[in-house]
Amino acid sequence: MMAAAxxxxxxxxxxxxxxxxxxxxxxxxxxxxxxxxKIVRFxxxxxxxxxxxxxxxxxxxxxxxxxxADTRYTGARYGTSRIRLLVPEGMSCAISENSPLGAVRxxxxxxxxxxxxxxxxxxxxxxxxxxxxxxxxxxxxGVIEIVQQVSNFAHRINESHAGYMIGSVGLMRxxxxxxxxxxxxxxxxxxxxxxxxxxxxxxxxxYRPNLYFAFFCFVWMVRTAVVERNPFLDMFPRVLWExxxxxxxxxxxxxxxxxxxxxxxxxxxxxxxxxxRVAYTTGVLFAMLSLFMDTVPLSSSLIWYEATTLALLVxxxxxxxxxxxxxxxxxxxxxxxxVGV
Numbered sequence: 171m172m173a174a175a176x177x178x179x180x181x182x183x184x185x186x187x188x189x190x191x192x193x194x195x196x197x198x199x200x201x202x203x204x205x206x207x208k209i210v211r212f213x214x215x216x217x218x219x220x221x222x223x224x225x226x227x228x229x230x231x232x233x234x235x236x237x238x239a240d241t242r243y244t245g246a247r248y249g250t251s252r253i254r255l256l257v258p259e260g261m262s263c264a265i266s267e268n269s270p271l272g273a274v275r276x277x278x279x280x281x282x283x284x285x286x287x288x289x290x291x292x293x294x295x296x297x298x299x300x301x302x303x304x305x306x307x308x309x310x311x312g313v314i315e316i317v318q319q320v321s322n323f324a325h326r327i328n329e330s331h332a333g334y335m336i337g338s339v340g341l342m343r344x345x346x347x348x349x350x351x352x353x354x355x356x357x358x359x360x361x362x363x364x365x366x367x368x369x370x371x372x373x374x375x376x377y378r379p380n381l382y383f384a385f386f387c388f389v390w391m392v393r394t395a396v397v398e399r400n401p402f403l404d405m406f407p408r409v410l411w412e413x414x415x416x417x418x419x420x421x422x423x424x425x426x427x428x429x430x431x432x433x434x435x436x437x438x439x440x441x442x443x444x445x446x447r448v449a450y451t452t453g454v455l456f457a458m459l460s461l462f463m464d465t466v467p468l469s470s471s472l473i474w475y476e477a478t479t480l481a482l483l484v485x486x487x488x489x490x491x492x493x494x495x496x497x498x499x500x501x502x503x504x505x506x507x508x509v510g511v
Contacts, residue, residue: 186345188335196238199256200336201312205263209337209345215239216253216331220246223289223319226280241320241331248291248321251331255314263314264342266304267334272322273298279310280317287411293323299411304346306339324415326469353394360391379432379503386428393421412465419460419468423453426479429511433490436504440493445486452478 187208191198196217203210217236219229229236229252241251257263265278273287273296287299307314314336322328335342367384374380395405396414430449434441456475459468494500500508 186348187341188337188345193332194238196236196252197254197256201256201258203257205258205261205338205341209335209341211333211335212253212255213330213333216241216251218244218249218251218331220244220249222250223248223275223291223321224250224317226252226277226315226317229317241328244328246328247323248289248296248319251318251320253316253318253332255309255316255336256312257309257314257336259309259312262306262308262339263336264304264306264339265314265316265334265336266302266342266346268300268302272296272320272324272329275319276303276305277315277317278305278307279315289319289321290323291321296321296323298322298324300414304342324411324465326466357391357394360387360394363387364391379435379507382428382431382435386425386432389421389424389428392417393425415465416460416468419472420457422472422475423456423460427453427457432507433486436507437490437493440490441486442489445482445489448478449482 188211189203189208190211190213191200191203193212193214196215198212198214200210200212215238217229217233218239218241219232219236222232224232229250233252236252241249273285273289275285275289276283283305284303286301286303288295288297290296316334318331320328320331335345337345364384364387367380367387371377371380371384396418427450430441430446430453434446452475456471459471463471
C-alpha cells in the first residue's frame with residue numbers, strides 16, 4: 171500500500187507542468203512563459219541589503235547599497251531583499267510557497283501583505299514562524315515586486331529568499347490542492363500501516379518487529395505532518411513554531427533507533443554488539459538534544475548526527491551482506507523488509 175502511495179505521489183507531482191527559471195540579477199523575465207500551460211519556480215539571487223529591515227520605499231531610496239546575492243550564503247542574521255518579476259501585462263496570478271525563512275514581513279507591489287512571525291534586529295525582538303502562504307495579485311505595468319524583511323535567529327543557515335512558485339490562479343489552485351491531497355494521502359497510508367501492524371502485534375505478541383514497525387509508521391506520519399506543506403500548523407495555528415521544528419528533528423533519531431531494532435530482530439547475527447550500543451547511544455543523545463537544545467546549535471548538530479549515521483551504515487552493510495552470504499537463505503519477512511527499506 172505504501173509503495174502504491176509513493177508511486178502515486180511521484181507520478182502526480184512530477185506530471186504537473188512546471189519550469190524552474192534562474193536569475194543572477196534579482197530580476198526574472200517571465201514574459202515569454204505561457205502561464206496557461208505551466209507554473210514557474212523562480213530561483214537564484216536577489217537584491218539584498220543586510221542588517222536593515224526596510225519598507226519598499228526605503229529600499230528604493232537605498233537601492234545603490236544593495237548587492238546581488240544568494241541569501242543562503244550570507245552571514246547576516248537579518249536583512250531586506252527585493253525581487254522583480256517581469257510578467258505578461260494584465261495577467262492575474264498567484265504566488266505560493268512554504269516560508270521557512272525564520273521570520274518574514276512580505277510586501278507585494280508596495281503593499282504589506284502579512285507578517286509570518288515578526289522580523290527583528292536580534293533574537294529577543296524577533297519571533298520566528300513557519301507558514302504556507304498563498305497570494306493572488308495583478309502586476310503593475312507588467313512588473314511584480316516582492317520585498318521581504320527577513321530575520322533568522324532560529325536556524326543554522328539562512329534560506330533562499332527566492333524559490334517561490336508563480337502561475338495563473340487556476341493552475342496554482344490546482345497545484346496547491348494536488349500537493350495537499352498527496353500529503354494527506356501519505357499521512358493516511360502511514361496511519362493505516364500503524365494500525366495494521368499494531369493489530370498484528372496484538373495478535374502475535376512474540377513477533378516484536380510488528381510493534382517496532384507500527385511505531386516507525388506513526389513517527390513518519392508525524393514527520394510528514396510537520397514537513398510536507400506543514401499541515402500540522404494548519405490544524406494547530408496557535409502552536410509555537412518551535413514545536414514542529416523540534417518534532418521534525420526528533421523523528422530523525424527515532425527513525426534510526428526503530429530501524430536498528432527491526433534489523434537486529436530480523437537479522438540477529440549481522441549486527442555487532444558495539445554497533446548496537448553506538449546506534450542506540452547516539453540516537454538517544456540526539457533525541458534529548460532535539461527536545462532541549464537551543465534551535466541554532468541544534469540545527470548544526472544535525473550534521474554531525476547524520477555523519478555518524480552514515481558511518482554506521484557504511485559499517486553495517488558489509489556485515490549484513492556477509493551474514494546473508496553465509497546463510498544463503500532469506501525468509502519472506504526478511505525479503506519484504508529489505509525491499510521496503
